[in-house]
Amino acid sequence: MNRVRFRQGWRMLLFVLFLMGAFLAGAAIRSGGSRPGQLLQAPERMSVPTEPLSVADDTMSLHPYATISAVAERVGPTVVGIATRQRAYDWFYGAVEQGGVGSGVIFDPAGYILTNDHVVAGAGSIVVTLADGRQLAAEVVGTDPGMDLAVVRIRAKDLTPAIFGDSDRLRVGELAVAIGNPLGLEFQRSVTAGIISALGRTIQTDDGKILENLIQTDAPINPGNSGGPLVNAKGEVVGINSAKAQAAEGMGFSIPISQVRPIVEEILAYGRVRRPWLGIYAAEINREISAYFNLSQKEGVIALDVYNGSPAGTAGVKPGDVITHIGSTRIGTLREFTSAVSRLKVGVKTKLSLKRDSRSLTLTIVPTTQSDG
The missing domain is CATH 2.40.10.10 (Trypsin-like serine proteases)
Known part of the structure; x- marks a missing residue:
């Protein structure tokens, strides 16, 4: 009988110890501290950005909300509000003034701000609101309507660039x-x-x-x-x-x-965008084009025609040449060709790699603007 009571008392003691251990473990999980499992720990306040945030630790993978908070604090001072006013004509009221708003980002401490062209297009006046509350008049430096980009400038000090x-x-x-x-x-x-x-x-x-x-x-x-x-x-x-x-x-x-x-x-x-131009009428290779030029390639980008006096014509590009690389960029589709050409600089030499009659060629080409060609 005493042995039975002893066993029951020992089991009761083990149960109580188990409950106490679970309670203490729960308290430890709920308490503060910088443990890897704590996903919502807020970052400390950061100074003016001078370099990218470091993500070498587990910040990005284990602390997503802390990362967003840190990014917002770092980039927030570089973001500006843009308000525009312009005159328009209304059939009933005649000349009226219209307003618009948008955003921009400071990219140079000298006051240069990047925004969309459609934000400032046609504006008679532009006012930029900074993160510290300052409101300043801005002027358009240049625009690229085709890419929907514009650069405006304000005259101010103590600006934080992105x-x-x-x-x-x-x-x-x-x-x-x-x-x-x-x-x-x-x-x-x-x-x-x-x-x-x-x-x-x-x-x-x-x-x-x-x-x-x-x-x-x-x-x-x-x-x-x-x-x-x-x-x-x-x-x-x-x-x-x-x-x-x-x-x-x-x-x-x-x-x-x-x-x-x-x-x-x-x-x-x-003050404007000079579009690089090679003078190549290009197309993606299909069955008909491959048969017409008697190509071994069944895909890629081909020069269907070359404009006389163009950079491509001067460099020696001929109709039927298959374009494989522009610089170090591999060309496999018309989109890749267009994108690679758009990144070239007017007047700066680049290499153009071709396939002609199963032979590989590399030519030097100097892009111009189309008006110069």
Whole structure:
């Protein structure tokens, strides 16, 4: 009898110890501290950005909300609100003044701001609102309506520029953060987050423009966000928000920063964009083209014709040549050809690799603008 009671008492003691251990473990999980399992730990306040955020640790993979918070704090001071006024004609009221709002991002401490062309197009006056509340008049430095990009400038000191990243290294599924002024300046520097949904998208805007090679994201982009930055987990600008699908939710589009860079350089240097031109009438190889030119290749990009006196003609390109590389960029589709040409610099030599009668050739070509050709 005593032995039975002893066994029951021992089991009771083990049960009590088990409950105490579980309670203490639960308290330890709920308490503070920087353990890997704590996903929502807020970051400390950051100073003015001088370099990208480090994601060498587990910040991006295990602390998604902390990453978004850090990115917003880093990039927020570089984002501006843009308000425009312009005169328009109304059949009933005659000349009236209309207003518009958008976003922009400071990319140079001298006061240069990147935005969309449709934000400032036709504006009679432009006022930029900074993160610290200052409101300053801005002037247009140059625009590229075809790419829906514009550069404006303000005269101010103590400006925080954004850091440009490399959109060519983006991967579908990685973090995307959009910052801008949806629905007007009363909601300025709103932060939305999502992922990179797709790359290389082509859309037609409401005014008929065809925009190619865009970044698609599900980070909400609303009216007023236009011209604001799309940012990666390092706090680097990888795109300029430009449009959203009206018939669907969660489909916004940004212009890749790799396409923006050469346009900005052209605008700053010349006040306009000089389009590089080679003088090649190119097409993707199909069955008929392959048969006509007696090609061994069944796919790729071919020079159907070459303009007389053009850079391609001067370099020695001939109809029937299959274009395999522009510089170090492999060419397999017409879109890749167009994209590679758009990144060339006017007046700067580049290599053009071809296939002609099963022989490989490399020519040196100097792009011009079409008016120069």
